[in-house]
């Protein structure tokens with residue numbers, strides 16, 4: 001039994017050809033254990049989204065491979081690939097990606113009908129997530145009637161309703177003010193602790209990253225540094241300070257405050 005949930009091995013992704021080639025990933029290797037809350041940081045263009053998209057199988061690596069519990073993702077085909085994309089991973093995006101003509105509840109329930117989850121079970125999951133994410137009041141509203149923070153928590157409920165093994169979050173706090181960003185991160189880290197959901201979080205926000213258990217810093221498509229929160233004795237503030245030190249070395253600057 002392979003203990004790792006993800007094993008990324010010498011991953012390369014090149015876009016374009018010849019003079020127009022961009023080497024977004026340049027031989028990136030790391031492993032993720034089940035239940036980890038892994039942050040991925042790095043300056044703009046360092047390859048973070050490309051990495052997440054390779055894991056989501058929406059971008060095909062040029063070289064290297066990604067193993068999910070020992071199985072090569074690039075060999076997933078047909079139903080197995082659909083099941084992987086549909087319910088083994090959940091996505092959370094910076095711009096929420098909710099359907100504007102559906103209510104909050106309909107947005108959250110949509111994946112359930114696609115994956116044939118019985119109605120009673122679906123309703124029970126909806127209630128649990130709505131209570132936890134504090135979105136009961138907006139379930140009958142349309143996205144246009146919600147605040148940014150509410151939209152992102154509805155999007156989180158949609159990402160989680162099928163109980164994915166891995167959540168891929170690409171800058172989920174990027175469009176939120178600091179209070180809403182903190183609420184979202186509190187909720188995500190609570191879910192990570194309570195349900196053991198593995199989370200991969202791409203972020204520029206050192207405060208959001210301080211909720212993670214480990215952070216990979218990427219530069220020019222390779223891992224430049226790694227930080228691990230010292231559990232249980234290191235405070236989030238202490239971890240945040242170590243993160244901003246590394247960000248300063250990366251030249252990314254830091255405007256985020258706790």
Ligand SMILES: Nc1ncnc2c1ncn2[C@@H]1O[C@H](COP(=O)(O)OP(=O)(O)OP(=O)(O)O)[C@@H](O)[C@H]1O
Nearest residue numbers: 015016022024042043044045046047048049050051
């Ligand atoms: N579809 C594409 N075609 C060509 N080049 C691309 C494509 N997608 C990304 N790139 C290039 O690959 C590099 C890595 O991009 P990527 O989006 O992975 O970086 P990032 O670290 O997520 O950046 P940001 O923090 O700005 O979102 C960049 O130089 C980008 O211009």
